[in-house]
Amino acid sequence: MSGNNMLKIGIPKGSLEEATVNLFARSGWKIRKHHRNYFPEINDPELTARLCRVQEIPRYLEDGVLDVGLTGKDWLLETGADVVTVSDLVYSKVSNRPARWVLAVAGDSPYVRPEDLAGCTIATELLGVTRRYFEDAGIPVKVQYSWGATEAKVVEGLADAIVEVTETGTTIKAHGLRIIAEVLLTNTVLIAGKAAWADPWKRAKIEQIDLLLQGALRADSLVGLKMNVPAHNLDAVLDQLPSLNSPTVAGLRDSTWYAVEIVVENDLVRDLIPRLRAAGAEGIIEYSLNKVI
Amino acid sequence: MSGNNMLKIGIPKGSLEEATVNLFARSGWKIRKHHRNYFPEINDPELTARLCRVQEIPRYLEDGVLDVGLTGKDWLLETGADVVTVSDLVYSKVSNRPARWVLAVAGDSPYVRPEDLAGCTIATELLGVTRRYFEDAGIPVKVQYSWGATEAKVVEGLADAIVEVTETGTTIKAHGLRIIAEVLLTNTVLIAGKAAWADPWKRAKIEQIDLLLQGALRADSLVGLKMNVPAHNLDAVLDQLPSLNSPTVAGLRDSTWYAVEIVVENDLVRDLIPRLRAAGAEGIIEYSLNKVI
Amino acid sequence: MSGNNMLKIGIPKGSLEEATVNLFARSGWKIRKHHRNYFPEINDPELTARLCRVQEIPRYLEDGVLDVGLTGKDWLLETGADVVTVSDLVYSKVSNRPARWVLAVAGDSPYVRPEDLAGCTIATELLGVTRRYFEDAGIPVKVQYSWGATEAKVVEGLADAIVEVTETGTTIKAHGLRIIAEVLLTNTVLIAGKAAWADPWKRAKIEQIDLLLQGALRADSLVGLKMNVPAHNLDAVLDQLPSLNSPTVAGLRDSTWYAVEIVVENDLVRDLIPRLRAAGAEGIIEYSLNKVI
């Protein structure tokens, strides 16, 4: 029981690594990788971290080698590992939206639906999920493991179609490919080993990590706005504010003015500011947030 | 009329590109350039963007190929394009001050005034403006187009003088050149095509962009200050604050103290903070702003 | 008196340079290095800056060539320069903790205490301090100046032990070395020449720089938190806050809620936020600070 207060966490290495290390930093944990050392340093005596390939993290949780980790929904499915999914953490290298595994063919090929591919060769890194997708649909295909540069395979004539991951579709289109079906929607997930989740101390620690990661992620898409509003315009200004977030309104020493503060979606600001000005707000300032909880 | 709600914007490519993309990001528009794609993505369905050389943007607005864009006052003059100047946006790759096109000669040459260059060869990228400058002054010179590395031309003996742009004069001096006249003061301008400006929807959209860009630029040189002040020092502290910006003063629950907030010029802070401390302010904190409108 | 209002400051070049330039930027002084120019530009007409090796700055202050500068406690001791230490500024390239000069030997060597090294060869860049250390301890050794890559010397059999600087011990361990003693604890210091310190104007300017540098450094480890708290939970929330920092509490227009703001140690936030939530705080946001004075 004693001495058990140490949680082993798997951090994704490679394309998701930098975004993950940044997310942890904003959440309150500095992970530092040392050139000649395999164990990244982390400024919390209750944590030890391992950098692992995103494909391997589910297996290490299942085996109990690690307690908690981040991986993709896709690789969780592919490995079929028996672990607990704690929460979705929608972030990635490029954007903060979920990614899709899509079935794509050459732009000038005759294929328009998955069933047109009967008898064809499909290249993919996500072998198991793809095989199951075609089996479930009753379409007989040859699925081949692709060691990377999958999009190029169709162009080069090495495969008839591919199943590949994409966030914006840009790379797919840039290769002259055409998407004909969506195979799987995926995003980063926080997962825990079953034994760790059953241990009260470990579960509390995992939940603390989850709370802070969520708070930092939320702050990415929000900003703080402050403005001064004369009493006679206050209602008009408050009417413009998104109803979901309740503003903080404080009277100023000069009693006919109010200071109004609110946290809003970053994406709304460019439309909101002109309306707030029109409603009588003055001295509008916008500032960044680290965490919103 | 319908379906017209799309504005085509020209973003400067090259030395001003990164600063411009950053300015738009702070203003609320994310412009993402794709490796294999000519159309930068922009997160506003009412906008399409093109990356163009700053010298070409005025022409594209004049031709109606684009609706709005950013260019330099210098290239607007050089091209003589018939467009609307919406506003000045004083920012650049290096600093946030206007730049100057100057007439410079070798440090050890006998030339001290423009008229000493009669009969000489002048190298410049700004051919038309330079020719007009010397014609207006009645000084006969040979103006040659320079394909870059203009400062070196005087050093190498390939020209007698140059007309070149500079922000700080550092590069000019580092080449051992001496400035003998200022030919043109320039800065970035937001310009609109005449037809776009005459269209009410497009004009409103252009004005929204202008408002937000100005707000983001203003925030670059301002910071927020907060401090706590006991009631008996409040007037002394308020006296120190720049008169142009009115502070937000709120009484605290503990009634003998006030929370004072103000937005001030970044450049004044290093002198203001010692004076605020002397006047009785405590717990002074400074924070960054994204936009000030 | 007249014309004397110029302070010459020495900025460390090399491994500490970027961190120092950033610290000055956050403090209110922009130092810009020009490609073909030896004098970094600084946006304060009362300052001129020189980039110097950290080892040379004490000497230049002693000689009166510069008025004020940043160096390490280690090199101040090594040079024995007769200057005024204004304050400690604990920051570095890697972390914001002090560094240590340690005595290290090969992991598999028999040496366990400094006295075991009698008759051995010690390689170090800190020649004088190391010699004095062994002389004071009465241990006869041969101390050799090392021109860099000191850790490798023990591995390669070129020295029996080394005295080398380390922040985390990671590089030492990665070379398979074992630390057997700490020779010196060091950090960055702000130092002034004696004549400059005696001049009232220069001393006031040095103290202004010190105040702002300290304020910026302090802000590195602090963040601002804001939250809304219903009246009935206010005491429970205030009880959670670190006692050293007094929160700003303001009543909201809607009288049963309070807005609470506080500045806290960055490192405490990940534990504090769950407790604040449990105590009834809502809408907790965290934001960054530039300066705290």
Place this chain on the structure above:
Amino acid sequence: MSGNNMLKIGIPKGSLEEATVNLFARSGWKIRKHHRNYFPEINDPELTARLCRVQEIPRYLEDGVLDVGLTGKDWLLETGADVVTVSDLVYSKVSNRPARWVLAVAGDSPYVRPEDLAGCTIATELLGVTRRYFEDAGIPVKVQYSWGATEAKVVEGLADAIVEVTETGTTIKAHGLRIIAEVLLTNTVLIAGKAAWADPWKRAKIEQIDLLLQGALRADSLVGLKMNVPAHNLDAVLDQLPSLNSPTVAGLRDSTWYAVEIVVENDLVRDLIPRLRAAGAEGIIEYSLNKVI
């Protein structure tokens, strides 16, 4: 007459610079560019070099500022400079074949011949040559100067067609463009100013440079082959050798064998070697050449 023995040479700066400096090195002249110096060093007391834009070199020769230089046939035509073309030097950044300025349109556009472009906008860096091309063909078009990234202009809808330079057509095709005509075939040329060419010493020096540059360029596409051949196979082996190059045949001390050496086109070797082996040659070795004159 005296002191005249100095030739001023213009070396192309930019995309052709590295290939040119390498060619001169193989020809016997080392050109070294110094970081903080405008005059590249050249190891021949009879030469001074200037790095100039390829577009500017013809003008500097015409003005007598330089004596000799390298430029493209395209820019020679565009500038219309009155200089002497000494020789063709077919080399470039990418390959050693001539390049073409081609007229290209969007792959999916209706244009198939130049005359289909009547009334259209053509973007190009080669303004004068392009205007003349369409005038000579009697096709009325608007030719606009392009400041770079010309291929993208058609894709982006900023121009209807472009005139752009290409060696292999790869970039044109990669942009989805279709070539509909060839406007100009171009390659690097060695040109001389008229006064320099009329001066016997300068002309002899220019001819020496030309001879060596040609010798080094020729060596790029040739290799040396050596082999041993028994007397009874000598005729069969010699029959395989390209008739244009006469082999060197020497009897060996062991009188029934001959050593055969020949210089052949690099591109023929992979087919020649199997045939030489079949004809009885043994110990075939291939080696590189620096110059062939």
Place this chain on the structure above:
Amino acid sequence: MSGNNMLKIGIPKGSLEEATVNLFARSGWKIRKHHRNYFPEINDPELTARLCRVQEIPRYLEDGVLDVGLTGKDWLLETGADVVTVSDLVYSKVSNRPARWVLAVAGDSPYVRPEDLAGCTIATELLGVTRRYFEDAGIPVKVQYSWGATEAKVVEGLADAIVEVTETGTTIKAHGLRIIAEVLLTNTVLIAGKAAWADPWKRAKIEQIDLLLQGALRADSLVGLKMNVPAHNLDAVLDQLPSLNSPTVAGLRDSTWYAVEIVVENDLVRDLIPRLRAAGAEGIIEYSLNKVI
């Protein structure tokens, strides 16, 4: 039959790519990869090339998608593809010696023989070969696929042993691992599809490629030596020469001297030259070779 004269060749992409492209260049085929194009250009109208992962090439030959290609003996075994092995081509990214797949454990672990690993977890990229190795030895282990950074897995405690490829053992040792068995010796092989090998034209073309690749590889480890030898020393000098290579000896016009040429192993030269000098050879020069056939 007609129109069949095109051979499709698979070139390894990734770590072996640069070495392979260089080898083909020295053999007489220039392969150029285009930035926006999937088909590397090759200067032989009878060849088309595809860049493929080394693991995928055997499969594409088996399927008849490609005719000939380069892969490793290891991946040929792992895939079990039914193809023709034309020849061994011992070259690699690092050296020109075969590589080994070795079984390695932590340096301080108790394992000394493969059988000590019974019940342990083995991480490897070469899943099939490794499973067969342990099955053949009758040792029950859990073999897990490793997605890279395999050496680190033992250090990090994620596996008990690894099977990894190494040329010099350096990386293995640098991770503190200990090799306890050799699982497989491997090198690059030229392989052909069965149908292609059965087609006379394709087979001849493959044999031409093989001949030239072998000739270029051989030249890597050989150099040419030339020297002049007076008649009375000729036998002494010839005695020093390696007996396998017969020298070319030609009498000079000045009849008492001979010119001697020979091709020798690069590695012998540093010992051979002092001996040749001692035996009376003069003017010894060494030069490089492109091909030796």
Place this chain on the structure above:
Amino acid sequence: MSGNNMLKIGIPKGSLEEATVNLFARSGWKIRKHHRNYFPEINDPELTARLCRVQEIPRYLEDGVLDVGLTGKDWLLETGADVVTVSDLVYSKVSNRPARWVLAVAGDSPYVRPEDLAGCTIATELLGVTRRYFEDAGIPVKVQYSWGATEAKVVEGLADAIVEVTETGTTIKAHGLRIIAEVLLTNTVLIAGKAAWADPWKRAKIEQIDLLLQGALRADSLVGLKMNVPAHNLDAVLDQLPSLNSPTVAGLRDSTWYAVEIVVENDLVRDLIPRLRAAGAEGIIEYSLNKVI
């Protein structure tokens, strides 16, 4: 006695490292540096190598830690180490000429001779040699150790003069400095420890290394020329050849022609080839050499 057959060699690390590793490669020894290993690999079982700073190599030879090494004449003098100088090896990072330590002052300073610097401060990395230089000349100066960027010190007003190393004087001039005296001429030297030099096996090995390094260095400045010459022009052609190198002349099977081969200075070729052509030589080819002994 037995087991003594191992020579320890010190290879300069840093600015001379790449040139040295290349020189050894051309001489027959491949030195490979491993990322995580301190001992560079060398393909000779009789050698072990250490990478050391050029300033430390003399000391390690003197102490017997190493047997042989490369350093500069300057650091040999500065350290005063008691070792054997085996030979001069004139090569460097930049060129293959000796370098000079020069005394330089600001271009616009009044100093013209060393004696004008009496009472001044001199900054240099070569402390001992510089002190001795001024003592020998009887000029009282303050010599300060400079930790790099020495040229800038005069420009920045931190020193009155510097003693700095230069090959071409370019950097000195680019800083606006003026050379007023030469303090020391230096080049790379091969040095041996006294004990190693006294050991016959070690001395023979050192002499082998010296012979091959000299042969490779010599080949850098030489090339091979071959040409065919008709009998009636043979004397005219031979007359053009530099008298120091005797050509190899062999009669061809076709008896009226001769094959002539010679090794000549690279720098002479550009003038020699035109003369050989004029004298009747045909088919002149130039090729590179690896070693000339």
